[in-house]
Amino acid sequence: MPVSVSASTQVYRGLKEAGVRIVSALPETWLVHLIRMAEDDPEMTLVRLAKEEEGVGISTGAHLAGVPSVMLMQNHGFLAAINGIVSCGQLYRIPLLMLISQRGSFGERDPWQTEGGGVTEHVLDALRIPFDRLDSPAHVEKRIAKAQTLAHSASRPVALLLCRDLMWED
């Protein structure tokens, strides 16, 4: 499977350095290594979801209890979670850290992924969610740390897009 192990390892390291202790996730191809790393890590609690919106609630509960967490999801999962993000995460000023695999961008071969890629960034903009792209190994850990810092200082949800150039080895 050409999902990059080294990029996934870097992302996971960034999450650990940010103090993340709970990972909620719904599996998708680009996330498989990250999910396995969380599963194998005795310091991490992995919560496997039925639907991504639940992750908003889990991260909210974890944050209120003082435990940093991250939500791992595909961009279509992000689209499925929007009401929770707005009416829980934003309404209650929760510093959700969302890692979203940006499927459907240039190079995408799966026809069913091609709509989501075109709207994800526009939807993030419309929701006024600050986001950045993880598209090169040069900045992965740094951008995760910065995203986490802004989430907490602003007390608001933030997003990082896991991009093809980082995650996929063609």
Place this chain on the structure above:
Amino acid sequence: MRRVAAIQAIYPELERSVVVTIMGAVAAELQSIGHRPNFFYLQHAMGLASSVGLGLALARPELPVVVLDGDGSLLMNLGGLTTLARYRPRNLVHVVFDNESLLSVGGFPTATSTGSDLAAIAKGAGVPRTATVGTLEELRGAFVAAQGAGELTTLVAKVEAVGPAGYVTDLTLLENRFQFARHLKERLRKE
């Protein structure tokens, strides 16, 4: 059974628990009995109260967590029951007030009015302890037993479709949210 009386019946146990409620009538009725800093009212995001409770229970396994849910809310997140059951936190009691209607938006009937059985659904999802109760005595007994059992429990309390005159209280959402988080932080420091 009236829901406000049902909340009153378990209120003594709520005082030492960490409580998450759904929006609207449940939040207003609990506040009418008496707000406490360990109560968090999720005034939107229907369906997510049980997920917030799961996050709290996993993050702080030493705290008794109580979720006060409703039929309309739970029906919006039935998948969440499978996630609750999967991790089955021992410190979580999930109470569902089932009035068979979406009372706060006109009283339209939910699917529990036509036979959907939320306790059976929870059981089917894998929640280890489930029950449906119809009286205050049954509720109080089942709730105390659930908190003592140390096992994830979903209690469905059948209640009348009546609620308070209004839903907006003088406790602002963010005040509640930051007070609740601060309470949990203080509690961690003391324990």
